[in-house]
Amino acid sequence: EIVLTQSPDTLSLSPGERATLSCRASQSVSSSYLAWYQQKPGQAPRLLIYGVSSRATGVPDRFSGSGSGTDFTLTISRLEPEDFAVYYCQEYCCSPKTFGQGTKVEIK
């Protein structure tokens, strides 16, 4: 079972700043099956990125994903007020479809 570790746990930034979130896997992620989700309080997660770098339908282009093997990054180029949330990475190739522990992006 792959273990995903996200860093940092919390990122304190101002609107307009760049956010860089990290996700490290305990072993190589098969066929780039790495996704990122955004979750706001009281809501279900929302798919942002899949296949490491493909944006889901309707996701703004300020969100981008990169990486390979065991190290992956979600970048938000300029934070908008609606981007302050918790972000999870997920390895979705095979069961169990594990998630990282999340990174909270909060307003500084």
Added chain:
Amino acid sequence: QGQLVQSGAEVKKPGASVKVSCKASGYTFTDYALHWVRQAPGQRLEWMGWILTGNGDTKYSQNFQGRVTISRDTSASTVYMDLSGLRSEDTAAYYCARDRVFRGVVYPFDIWGQGTMVTVSS
């Protein structure tokens, strides 16, 4: 595009069972697998298991083996998650989510239910 609508919040006593439903609409039910994911307050998302809606095959996380049963009713486009032997640590929001394998490519959880809060308390 599709939608998943879950049943309402539940309050259960320790040792009891809970059954949560997830009704799909807006897409061909059997084209997608359905998964259950839970989230205890302030905790990470935890995958519980899935069902292939076409043939009913299931797979469960070892963390829930023996306590969770996932089933489906294709005539109602609905999937059910039954969790038995409830304890206080099972207090969480439970989500259903769909994914698919298409032409050999695995796709992630693109649509989620709204979540069902299950509270276990004496």
